[in-house]
Amino acid sequence: MRERILEIFSRIMETPVESLTADSSTATVEAWDSLKHMNLVLALEEEFGIRLTDEQIMKMVTVGAIVGTVTELAPA
Amino acid sequence: MHKTYAQIQAETGEKQLAALPPLQLTVLRNVMVEPIEPYLRYYAKQIGLRAVARYGGYNTLYQEAVGGAPGLLGETECVLVWVKLENLSWDLARNFNGLMAEEREAELDRVRAQLSEIAAGIRRQTRAAILWFGFELPLQPALGIADGSGEAGQRDIIDGLNRYLRGALRELGNAYAIEMNAILGRVGANAFYDARYWHMGRAPYGREALREMAFEAFKYVRALKGRRRKCLALDCDNVLWGGIVGEDGLSGIKLGKTHPGSAYWEFQQEVLELHRRGVLLALCSKNNEADVWEVFDRHPGMLLRREHIAAARINWEDKAANLRRIASDLNLGIDSLVFADDSEFEIQLVREMIPEVEVIHLPKETAVENRDRLASCGWFDTPGLSAEDSRRGELYAAEAKREQLRTAAGDLASYYASLEMTLEIRFASEFTIPRIAQLTQKTNQFNLTTRRYSDLDIRGFAESENADAISLRLRDRFGDAGIVGAAILIYLGEAARIDTLLLSCRVLGRYVEDALLGECVQLAKLRGCRTLTGEYAPTAKNGQVREFYSARGFRRRDDGEFELDLTGEAPKVPAVFKRIDSEMNPQPDGRRESEGWDERTDSGDLQPHYGNAG
Numbered sequence: 001m002r003e004r005i006l007e008i009f010s011r012i013m014e015t016p017v018e019s020l021t022a023d024s025s026t027a028t029v030e031a032w033d034s035l036k037h038m039n040l041v042l043a044l045e046e047e048f049g050i051r052l053t054d055e056q057i058m059k060m061v062t063v064g065a066i067v068g069t070v071t072e073l074a075p076a
Numbered sequence: 077m078h079k080t081y082a083q084i085q086a087e088t089g090e091k092q093l094a095a096l097p098p099l100q101l102t103v104l105r106n107v108m109v110e111p112i113e114p115y116l117r118y119y120a121k122q123i124g125l126r127a128v129a130r131y132g133g134y135n136t137l138y139q140e141a142v143g144g145a146p147g148l149l150g151e152t153e154c155v156l157v158w159v160k161l162e163n164l165s166w167d168l169a170r171n172f173n174g175l176m177a178e179e180r181e182a183e184l185d186r187v188r189a190q191l192s193e194i195a196a197g198i199r200r201q202t203r204a205a206i207l208w209f210g211f212e213l214p215l216q217p218a219l220g221i222a223d224g225s226g227e228a229g230q231r232d233i234i235d236g237l238n239r240y241l242r243g244a245l246r247e248l249g250n251a252y253a254i255e256m257n258a259i260l261g262r263v264g265a266n267a268f269y270d271a272r273y274w275h276m277g278r279a280p281y282g283r284e285a286l287r288e289m290a291f292e293a294f295k296y297v298r299a300l301k302g303r304r305r306k307c308l309a310l311d312c313d314n315v316l317w318g319g320i321v322g323e324d325g326l327s328g329i330k331l332g333k334t335h336p337g338s339a340y341w342e343f344q345q346e347v348l349e350l351h352r353r354g355v356l357l358a359l360c361s362k363n364n365e366a367d368v369w370e371v372f373d374r375h376p377g378m379l380l381r382r383e384h385i386a387a388a389r390i391n392w393e394d395k396a397a398n399l400r401r402i403a404s405d406l407n408l409g410i411d412s413l414v415f416a417d418d419s420e421f422e423i424q425l426v427r428e429m430i431p432e433v434e435v436i437h438l439p440k441e442t443a444v445e446n447r448d449r450l451a452s453c454g455w456f457d458t459p460g461l462s463a464e465d466s467r468r469g470e471l472y473a474a475e476a477k478r479e480q481l482r483t484a485a486g487d488l489a490s491y492y493a494s495l496e497m498t499l500e501i502r503f504a505s506e507f508t509i510p511r512i513a514q515l516t517q518k519t520n521q522f523n524l525t526t527r528r529y530s531d532l533d534i535r536g537f538a539e540s541e542n543a544d545a546i547s548l549r550l551r552d553r554f555g556d557a558g559i560v561g562a563a564i565l566i567y568l569g570e571a572a573r574i575d576t577l578l579l580s581c582r583v584l585g586r587y588v589e590d591a592l593l594g595e596c597v598q599l600a601k602l603r604g605c606r607t608l609t610g611e612y613a614p615t616a617k618n619g620q621v622r623e624f625y626s627a628r629g630f631r632r633r634d635d636g637e638f639e640l641d642l643t644g645e646a647p648k649v650p651a652v653f654k655r656i657d658s659e660m661n662p663q664p665d666g667r668r669e670s671e672g673w674d675e676r677t678d679s680g681d682l683q684p685h686y687g688n689a690g
Contacts, residue, residue, distance in 0.1 A: 008082045014089070035110045038273060042111060042283040043082040054272040 001048075001074065005067050008047060012040050022064030040066075048074035081114065081283055088117035099125035099297070102148050104132040104140060104198070105158035108279035115290035123294075123303045134278065138190065141197035149201040154297055157198070157208040160280060161234065164190065168237075172218035172230045180228065187237065192244050199248050203532050205300050206251035207293050210238045213257050215265055250530035252296060252459055259288045262452075295457040302517045302528050303411075305434060305455040307386070308350060309402055311417035312361035312368050314440040316344060316380065321367045331377035339443040344379040346447045351384050354465030355456045356472070358402045359388040360395055360415065386472050395422050396429035407581045409520055409617050414455050418443075458518075460531075462511045464558040474554040475582065492652035496553045497586065501595050501658040504538040504545035512547050512562045515578055520617040522589065523578040524610065524624060534564075542567045543575075544599060546660070548592050550583055557583055561592045565599060572600035572642075574610040587650045593628060594649040599660045601642050608640040 010017045013031045026032045041057055044050070044066070050073040052060075060066045079087075099120050103109065113129060120127035130148050132140045137159065140148055149155065161169040165187050168180070175183065198206055217223035217230040224231070238253065245251035260268045263284045273279040281289070298304050313320045317340045318330030330337040331344075351357050357380070361368060368390050372382050387405040389398035395417070403410045411432035417423050418440045426433055434455055438446045458465070478495065485491035504512055513531040520526065529537075537545040548561035560583045564576040574596055579589050600608045610625045612618075625638035628647040633639055640647070649656075 011082065011086045011089075034277060035108075038111050038277065038279065039081070039085065039114070043080070043085065046081050046283065052272075054276055057272065057276065 001071055002067050004047070005044065005070055006063070008043055009040060009063065009066065012036060012043060020063050022062065022067070024063040026061055044070055050074050078287065079118075084118045085114045088114055088121060093117065093121060093126040096121065096124055096126040098128045099301075100151050100153045101127055101129040102132070102152040102155045102202075102204075103129055103158075104137050104148070104155060104194075105160075106134065106137045106163040107158055107160045107281075108134060108273075108277050109158055109281065109286065109289075111279065111283065112281075112286040112290050115287045116293075119290050119294040120297075123298055123301065125301075138194060141194040141201075143197075144201060146201070149198065149204075152202055152204045154204055154293075154300075155198055155202065155206045156293060157194075157206060159191070159194070159208075159211075161211045161237075162280075163278070168230075168233065169214075170218075172233075177228070180233070184233065184237070188240055191237075191241055195241075195244050195248055195251065199251070203250065203530065203536070205296060205530060206245065206248065207296055208241065208245055208251065208253050209259075209289060210241055210253045210256045212260055249532035249535060254289070254292055254296075259285065259292060263288050291454065295454040296459055298455075299458045300517060300528065300530065302520065302526075304458055304518065305355075305414045306412040306518070307356040307358055307402070307406060307408055307414070308347065308456070309358040309360040309399055309413050309415045310347065311419070311422065311438075312359060312363060312371075312390070314418040314443070315416060315438055315446075316340060316347075317371065317375070317377070318440070318443060321371055322364060326370055326375060329371065329375070331375060333377075336443070337377060339446060341377055341379065342447045343438075343443075343450065346450050348379055348384065350450070350456055352466060353456070353461055354458075354468040356386040356406060356408075356468065357384050358406070358413075359385055359390055360398050360402060360417075361390045362392055362395070363390050365390040394425065394429075396426055399426065399430060399433055407521070407584075414453065416450065458514065460510050460514065462514055462558075464511065464560075467558065470555070471557060471582065474557075477554050478552070492586070494553070495586070495652075496654045497588075497652065498551050498655040498657065499588065499591055499653055500549040500551070501592075501656070501660060502547050502549075503659055504534055504547060508547045508559060509534045509538065509545075511559045512545055515559070515562050515580065516576060519578040519580060520615070521581050522584055522621055523576075523615075523618050524574070524621055525576055525613045526615050526618060527576055529564075529576070537564050537566075537575075544603075546595060546599065548579075548588065548595070550586075550588060561588060563592055563596050565596060565603075567600075567603050567605060570604065570606040572596075572603060572605035572608045574608065577610070587652050589624070590628070590647065590649050591653060591656060593647060595658055595660055597640070597642065597646045598658070602660060606642050608642055610638045610640075611636075612638070 006017050006020055010020065013029050013036060015029050015031065041052060045052060048070055050070065056069055060069055101116060110131065116127040116129055132145065132148050165183055167175055167183055168187065211234050213231050213234055219229055223229035242253040245253050267282050267284040269280060270282040310316060318336055319328060321329050331340045332338065333341055347357065359368065372378055372380065387402045389401050399413060399415060400410060403413055410430060414434045414436060415426050416436040416438055418438050420437065423435050423437045426435055436449060436453055438449060481494060482491050485494055502508060510531050513529050513534045516527060516529040534545050537543040543564065543566045545564045546562065547559045549559045550557040560580040562576065562578055563574060566573045566575050577592065577596065579592065597608060610630055612622055612625065626632055630638035630640045
């Protein structure tokens with residue numbers, strides 16, 4: 001699941017998967033602005049059949065947090 | 077069924093689209109709609125274009141529209157507008173019960189005035205198409221179940237604003253109100269709205285809503301760009317009826333008003349609806365031809381009749397080859413076709429062999445949904461229907477009778493005489509402007525320059541002192557073909573230029589093109605011009621008119637354009653018309669006999685230059 005999340009992240013942010021770490025954040029990934037964040041959330045929700053709350057969305061500010069939250073919600 | 081948002085984003089990156097010509101879009105809005113971008117790019121890519129969208133500010137819609145925003149509206153080809161009522165009038169949208177009657181009226185006045193100003197402001201800056209997403213009706217009206225009991229319920233009020241908006245846009249020309257409530261209904265409210273992002277970022281619409289909005293907008297874009305489809309080619313077994321006629325027999329197939337045949341009956345009804353708005357129907361079926369026609373002639377459940385079918389290829393050859401033959405039978409480009417079949421195999425084959433053909437897969441397991449699959453495809457849509465559209469089937473039937481006469485007449489001169497063709501040539505008027513615009517948008521083959529114009533553009537030419545737009549209508553003994561030709565002339569001093577000259581391919585091979593050019597010459601002279609210039613802009617489809625001007629006495633200049641000296645001899649119009657009734661004619665009764673035959677008469681070789689292709 002982690003790989004799929006990273007792959008989607010990498011496509012939307014136009015950043016290679018290899019350059020991503022759990023600590024990659026809005027500060028280190030250049031394309032990651034609030035609009036791209038929305039595109040990412042909408043894509044992840046569809047891909048994994050989940051629905052995030054606004055609070056969860058606001059906290060997903062690092063790659064690690066995204067992987068953690070999505071993994072927790074999505075059925076394996 | 078749909079591609080996922082992640083897939084769509086992956087398919088529409090800068091690199092994948094780099095080779096495509098741009099489609100300049102402008103987004104004006106008072107809410108955030110940016111996540112629509114991948115969908116805009118996706119649907120543009122479908123018609124071979126790279127969407128380049130520029131977004132106005134979130135809070136500056138009014139200033140951009142009314143005050144001017146050349147950077148946004150300067151070069152645009154299409155303006156998409158979202159004015160969400162919540163951000164235009166919170167009171168009408170959410171504080172409705174807090175308004176006294178007179179306050180509500182005052183607020184409505186303010187809102188209507190702003191809508192008009194915004195619309196007019198955009199139009200002042202660009203002639204491009206305006207696609208305006210209308211107001212959503214409240215799902216839970218302010219007065220609850222009492223909303224409909226009085227005269228001024230919230231739904232009625234907002235409905236009224238939508239009507240006002242439609243009227244204002246219609247008056248503007250080339251501007252269309254998109255019915256947001258249809259989109260809301262198709263998507264469903266839960267998927268349409270995204271309350272989280274409305275609160276976090278003033279982005280009210282969910283992913284599916286944005287996809288459906290982009291899809292709706294591109295129905296207009298396709299039509300205005302001349303990419304709409306013209307012919308639906310249908311498989312027969314398990315598409316028009318349930319079962320296989322060759323195996324189940326006439327009485328064994330499922331078709332009628334009760335389940336399971338009702339799924340096919342309703343599908344046919346929808347096909348017929350498309351036919352009545354101008355879509356040509358073709359059959360492309362692996363079958364014994366006689367079996368299929370027997371169903372058409374004898375099955376009581378058939379809504380479709382032989383006369384609705386413009387072309388049929390019913391045999392055991394591969395469908396890709398048959399689709400190509402259907403396109404050539406109808407004088408259409410292969411990319412005018414949509415192919416519908418229940419077989420995954422045939423659908424894949426056509427996708428691979430002829431990617432230009434759009435396909436609709438109609439799985440027989442879910443035949444009950446086939447009617448909706450067809451109705452929602454959007455490939456045949458056109459923003460306005462002309463009289464010609466609704467009569468197209470009839471027009472093709474008349475063509476078949478002409479063909480019989482051609483065979484019977486023996487020689488062509490007597491054939492033309494027996495057709496009793498009359499032409500009516502008029503300056504563009506309120507009645508003909510939409511049809512002229514439509515012709516520029518959809519004519520591909522007999523079109524010298526293939527410039528696509530909106531009704532607003534045509535009105536511009538008609539009203540300009542330095543231009544004329546004319547229409548040509550053809551009648552013959554078999555009926556009225558309607559407006560089938562148009563030309564636009566632009567004048568610069570004593571030089572006239574043919575900006576556009578086109579003819580529906582239905583009427584080629586009858587010298588109508590010569591008559592139309594003759595009118596252009598006549599008109600240019602009347603406007604005091606000494607030269608007439610024509611150009612040929614090659615496309616993949618208009619090769620047949622490459623020699624149009626050079627075959628008619630125009631001199632090819634070094635710059636590749638064609639020039640006619642108007643002080644010299646005019647190109648001849650063959651005497652095949654019973655009457656040419658022209659507004660351009662200086663003679664008081666507006667009548668003119670066509671001029672004498674040129675030398676082709678004597679040689680007995682009356683073959684028109686274009687044969688029947690077109």
